[in-house]
Amino acid sequence: MPKLRTLLAVVILVAFVVFVEAWFGWRALLSPWREVTPSAILAAALLTLFTYWLRAVRVYDYYRDAMRGRFLVCLRLTLVHNLLNNLLPMRTGELSFPLLMARHFQVPATHSVPVLLWFRLMDLHTLGLFAWLAVGGFVLGWWVALPVAAAWLALLPVARRLAPWLRDALGDPQGGRLRAFAWRAFDALPDSPRAFWRAWGWTFANWLVKLAVFVWVLGLFLEVPSAAAWLAVIAGDLTSVLPVHGVAGAGTYEAGVVAALLPFGVAADAALVAAVNLHLFLLGSAVFGGLLAFALPGGRHGPKED
Structure with missing residues (x-):
């Protein structure tokens, strides 16, 4: 199956x-x-590049004890992880995160993989928030969109409070691989409300800047309502979770952007031109960040920076 999916990509x-x-x-x-x-x-x-820094801060803040004094190594890890995630097919680039965490910070995959899952859930939650604001604000008006967005945000503390109960409801963590992984995933949640909201704050800041920049870049190639631009950028990013997509997201990323623009009356040809150029900007930024990573320290036991 992995070979077949790679061939399809x-x-x-x-x-x-x-x-x-x-x-x-x-x-x-x-x-x-x-x-x-x-x-x-x-x-x-x-x-x-600033959004890459924000991502690195999220990781550094979460692993502050293991990474203290080595932020540049964390930034290098983030840049390499981002590059591989954008270039390799089928999200295989995600595998670089636990490998790099083990190499540079001696954090085992049994801990880093659940944390990465938690980060991705926060990413999806935040993308859902922005998608709703774009669509809800445009279609229903802000007087409807904002209360629903507040309710969506309220799910975060509720989910955190329910996490220990859900973990205990799973039963003995030794009852199988899936149950053991679920326990580790719950244990990956921040251990205090302050740490919980800090992690979400870094996530929100990253996506706010990233989406705003990409909306701006899309606007360089296509004039559309702001709601359409925001939804198109979000849809393109969400295509990365599809079970099958092209190498470096080629084809599927553009399909997501175009699919979001068509309901707003945008011509398919114009939408595709804008989508391709937006995707090229995304890939170019990832490659530049990956090259920049080579200038940063990356030794396993390198000297601390402060």
Whole structure:
């Protein structure tokens, strides 16, 4: 099955490249970049790098005891993890996180994998919040969207309070691999309300900046209502959780963006051009961040920075 899924990812990538060349021509599709000023590209790239810093802070804050004084190593880990996550098919890049955590900080996978799962659940919760605000505010008005968003946020403390009860309801953690992993996943939750909300705060800040930057970049190639732009950017990001998608998300990312734009009356051709160029910006930022990681310390037992 893994080989089949990898083959499908390669097939999707090749088919997408061929389709774009036959339908538009890559030269014509990339031509809008000529109208984008270097200052705009630089500003967007720097803000995207800032979101990588926010992600690293979330990890560093959570593992403050294990990482104390080695933030640059944590930042390097985050940049490499992000690069592999964006380039490798089927979310296989996620495997780099437990491997790098074990290599640089001696954190076993039995702890880092549940923590990564917890981070991803926070990411999905935050994306759901922004998606609802974009759609609800546009369709129903803010007087309906904001109370529902507040109720959605209230699920976080409720879920945290229920976590110990749900964990105990699972029974003996020695009762099988799935049950043992579920126990570790519950134990990965922050152990205090303050740590819990700090983790969510870093998550919220990261996604707010990232989505705003990507909405801005999308607007460089396409004029659409702000709700459509926000929903399109979110939809493109959510395609990464699909069971099958192209190498580096090629084809599937664009499909998510286009699918979100079409209900707003955007022409399919214009939507696809904007989606491809937005995706290229995303990949370019990830590659630049990955190259930047080589300039950062990464030794297993390197000296502390403070």
